[in-house]
Amino acid sequence: MADTTYATNPTDPTSLSALPQRSAVRSLLRLWPFVRPVRARLFTAAFVAVVASCLSLVIPLVLKWLVDGPVAAGDPGGVWLGGGYLLLLGLAEALLFGLRRWLVARPLSGVEAAMRAALYGRLQRLPVAFHDRWPSGQLLSRGTTDLQMLRMFLTFPLTFLLVNGVTILVGGVILVAQRWSLGLVLLSPLLPLLVLCSVFEVKYGRAARVVQDQIGDLTTVVEESVLGIRIIKGFGRHRSQARAFKELTGRLRASELRKARLLAWIWGLNTALPECALGAALVLGAVQVADGALSAGTLVAFLSTALALRWPVESIGFLLAMSNEAATATDRYFEVMDEPEVSDAPAADGPETSGPAVRGAPPAGGERPSGDRARPAPGGLVFSGVAFRYPDAPPDAPPTLEDVTLHIRPGETMALVGATGSGKTTLTALVPRLYDPTAGRITLDGRELATIGRDEVRSLVSVAFEEPTLFSTTAAENVLMGAADAQEADLRRALRVAQADGFVDALPQGGATPVGEQGLSLSGGQRQRLALARAVVGRPRFLILDDPLSALDVHTEALVEAALRQVLATTTALVVAHRPSTVLLADRVALLSGGRITAVGTHHELLRDNAEYAALMSGEEEAAR
Numbered sequence: 001m002a003d004t005t006y007a008t009n010p011t012d013p014t015s016l017s018a019l020p021q022r023s024a025v026r027s028l029l030r031l032w033p034f035v036r037p038v039r040a041r042l043f044t045a046a047f048v049a050v051v052a053s054c055l056s057l058v059i060p061l062v063l064k065w066l067v068d069g070p071v072a073a074g075d076p077g078g079v080w081l082g083g084g085y086l087l088l089l090g091l092a093e094a095l096l097f098g099l100r101r102w103l104v105a106r107p108l109s110g111v112e113a114a115m116r117a118a119l120y121g122r123l124q125r126l127p128v129a130f131h132d133r134w135p136s137g138q139l140l141s142r143g144t145t146d147l148q149m150l151r152m153f154l155t156f157p158l159t160f161l162l163v164n165g166v167t168i169l170v171g172g173v174i175l176v177a178q179r180w181s182l183g184l185v186l187l188s189p190l191l192p193l194l195v196l197c198s199v200f201e202v203k204y205g206r207a208a209r210v211v212q213d214q215i216g217d218l219t220t221v222v223e224e225s226v227l228g229i230r231i232i233k234g235f236g237r238h239r240s241q242a243r244a245f246k247e248l249t250g251r252l253r254a255s256e257l258r259k260a261r262l263l264a265w266i267w268g269l270n271t272a273l274p275e276c277a278l279g280a281a282l283v284l285g286a287v288q289v290a291d292g293a294l295s296a297g298t299l300v301a302f303l304s305t306a307l308a309l310r311w312p313v314e315s316i317g318f319l320l321a322m323s324n325e326a327a328t329a330t331d332r333y334f335e336v337m338d339e340p341e342v343s344d345a346p347a348a349d350g351p352e353t354s355g356p357a358v359r360g361a362p363p364a365g366g367e368r369p370s371g372d373r374a375r376p377a378p379g380g381l382v383f384s385g386v387a388f389r390y391p392d393a394p395p396d397a398p399p400t401l402e403d404v405t406l407h408i409r410p411g412e413t414m415a416l417v418g419a420t421g422s423g424k425t426t427l428t429a430l431v432p433r434l435y436d437p438t439a440g441r442i443t444l445d446g447r448e449l450a451t452i453g454r455d456e457v458r459s460l461v462s463v464a465f466e467e468p469t470l471f472s473t474t475a476a477e478n479v480l481m482g483a484a485d486a487q488e489a490d491l492r493r494a495l496r497v498a499q500a501d502g503f504v505d506a507l508p509q510g511g512a513t514p515v516g517e518q519g520l521s522l523s524g525g526q527r528q529r530l531a532l533a534r535a536v537v538g539r540p541r542f543l544i545l546d547d548p549l550s551a552l553d554v555h556t557e558a559l560v561e562a563a564l565r566q567v568l569a570t571t572t573a574l575v576v577a578h579r580p581s582t583v584l585l586a587d588r589v590a591l592l593s594g595g596r597i598t599a600v601g602t603h604h605e606l607l608r609d610n611a612e613y614a615a616l617m618s619g620e621e622e623a624a625r
């Protein structure tokens, strides 16, 4: 096995080159709908912070009064009074900054929670095709680190860019008013700094995007490694896996260092240039005091004001950096939020629908077999001229399904047989509308599938996939997920049908036993039986089973089959089957070959008349004999 290497997929929807570059301000303005409900608090907090910061500029004026007045006159009472004023000003500043924190802390964590809930809701509604395309780590990092960055931005940089701006402006006016020549010397670095900051913003924005995408890739790798730990250990791949992981973290580190270098560069300039100007003003001021052209108090006040402006100027670099990271996080968040979601409502005018049925997307076309609309569709499950192509399939690849026409009569069980990769799972995924056909139509008891809302479709159709996915909750809750209103009696019946009652009752807390992440504390066969129970718990009108017995031992398979026969007798079912024992559950068999249904008949008819079918079944047949 070759060493695993991780690289950002060039067709990855999140890759940087595929994305339009927006200005940071335009990106951040998109947060307004989430911030709007807390705007009053946010504006009040910003106002309080501006007042607090401006208070700090009053301190040098008190100092000037103190030096030129009581200190010069040798008045101890005046000095104590001045000290008292300074103390009060300092206290007021601290209290106001504290009040600001208190005002924003709760509402902003609410904004973060609302954005997270909106993202989660959107992820639930987005079509399966979206999840096929997007790596899970990229979604996870958007819901965690990106949202944390946004909360940080709303808490600090958003307010302090304003506060610092106002403070620099007011401080600048005070400086110029005190001594315009010294003021101009001190403010001279402002213009070059503004230019440097705008260059920095562009460069840092790009670097931040790379880092945040790499964090997404890293999250994907960590998630895969944790979920696939058995394979990694089983194949002794932990060393090569660790090497590949190290390579990825190395790349992330290099990108982080680039960010740090940019930050150091702007921080250095933001500190050095004002310090040089301050030094020049100090020398100039001292000369003027020596010449008697300037009072010592004015120079002290001037220098204290300049020192009070030091932090607002120095911090602009990292506030801009945080704002850029927040703008990137906003872009990444809205890349998901802007994806067209699946409409749960029935289509107004029937299908001819596109790949994943998406709100606002035009139909991708596809011919409906002529005359279909005029003729009332028969009962059961009917595929008429159905074609399907995965949205991310290469344009020159043939469609996965082409002109599939098949009628499963009401109450009938149809087995679907075909070589691996022939499109069986794809065909079954069309019935619960995980994807919509690119052409043709599907009807359920005469009703066109695309005209039935997704919620209703999912109450009519139940599915058990080949890969039995369970959730980290109890065994019973995993089964009850199959029907909204199922009772204890339904649960018992479903467990019995799936031959799962025995092992579930034997669990330490019976059905109330947690099954672990993805149900991994259970065996493959146990998971499959719970998934089967979940499919049948709601007594669905239509049942879709994708090779539901593949992980069972021969004895359990026979028991599950016997119970399934009873369920299948009351539903219309499509069962993907790889072996004769499963095929024999069905009334008839359809053979899927090259994306088309090439033969339909009973198992024995097809065995006799169809060489491909006979070949597919032969290995198992011999084993069974």
Ligand SMILES: Nc1ncnc2c1ncn2[C@@H]1O[C@H](COP(=O)(O)OP(=O)(O)OP(=O)(O)O)[C@@H](O)[C@H]1O
Pocket (backbone or CB within 6 Å): 132, 390, 392, 393, 400, 418, 419, 420, 421, 422, 423, 424, 425, 426, 427
């Ligand atoms: N999400 C997807 N995006 C693009 N192509 C896909 C996707 N899922 C499946 N395919 C392709 O569609 C084809 C049919 O796959 P499908 O899973 O339906 O086959 P199958 O008959 O169920 O196979 P098996 O018997 O091995 O389970 C395969 O060529 C597969 O590579």
